[in-house]
Amino acid sequence: MFTITVDKECGCFKKSDFENNKSYESNDDALMEAQAMVNHMNDKFCQKHSFTLSENGSRFSIAMNVPTKADSGCCGGGHCS
Secondary structure (H helix, E strand, O other): OEEEEEOOOOHHHHHOOOOOOEEEOOHHHHHHHHHHHHHHHHHHOOOOOEEEEEEEOOEEEEEEEOOOHHHHOOOOOOOOO
């Protein structure tokens, strides 16, 4: 099984239809879905955070990159939406 994990769920993620810790039978299916999620999250979410994808064996991790407070006014608590 191949799993997509979102390390920190921001408000936009919680409001979306995406699921955290979703598993796939195929590496290719998981990779394609993870890339689509990251692209959607970076393009359609509030733009207060950016998201990056990394792979570690059978786990695909999506990390939230929080800009510094001076960059966006975000406090970094992961709850801005």
